[in-house]
Amino acid sequence: MSELDSIDTAMLRILQQNGRISNAELAERVGLSPSACSRRLDILEKSGVISGYHAHLSQKALDYRMIAIVHISLSGQFAKTLAEFEAAVKLCPNVLVCYLMSGEYDYILRVAAKDLADYERIHRDWLSALPHVVKINSSFALREIIDRPNVGV
Amino acid sequence: MSELDSIDTAMLRILQQNGRISNAELAERVGLSPSACSRRLDILEKSGVISGYHAHLSQKALDYRMIAIVHISLSGQFAKTLAEFEAAVKLCPNVLVCYLMSGEYDYILRVAAKDLADYERIHRDWLSALPHVVKINSSFALREIIDRPNVGV
DNA sequence: ACCGTCTTCGCAAGGACATTGCGCGTGACT
């Protein structure tokens, strides 16, 4: 993919906020004809700049209401150690987010569970089984204050 | 909104994974006519069960590449203290996620910044100005391992 | 300067899609 010009970034900004906008309206808002806009959108999708579109559900509609934040320390920082841990953590479907971090802990995870019993199962069957882990620290979200998909939306 | 039946939840599950699916295909996959599906979708959107649709962009396409995880402790747990903090934190557009937490810290924030200089500005102008804060601890994401919008996708 | 190439545009057409009104069937409640 070549560089993104100002029209591409305008399209992306709009689609971040309204992923189901029609091509016709998107075209009008960025000042293109529908055909040109459709072709650009096709390129953005096929090149992977846009990795997908997702409906955002209100929390009450979700089966997975409980959010845990999990801090994890490994036994070392060797590349092989990190790679093995990362390959394993990717397999757990309840892990929504995982970052390699600076600071006290090596990784931070955002884990979704249906309830406390479900989290206990996830902790036992998945998190405890991750390789090279020497410390796991789970905290639970008591209330969601903000959950924005993108900056400034 | 009344209860969600199995067709509604099937629609939601599909839309979580593919927010730009056509109504015709969605109808076929849940076993409804396009008209019935369109009417159900309208209800789900208007009632707020679906709060929006968003394009998910690859990290390289984003202006905001840097993710900071910020732990915050307040000077007390009084309802008024929490409410004032929450009202203030909601105003910062760079805060993507904010949870009231159990455990050592009161709040955990996910903050997006363009670069370190941008984060320094956010920290100075927004985070330091939040009321009742007694401790702020910022960590930075070195690498993104997982970023799923939903469970099991 | 000229010409070939490459890119991206707008226009137009045909096919697909979304939406709305309408009538029917089902189940609950009187």
Add this chain to the structure above:
DNA sequence: AGTCACGCGCAATGTCCTTGCGAAGACGGT
């Protein structure tokens, strides 16, 4: 039994998406 409310499918209409096509502009080599 009658009535009412609800949700469905069908059909029609208007809108939208996509693709082929030709033109305009950018760029580089001769």
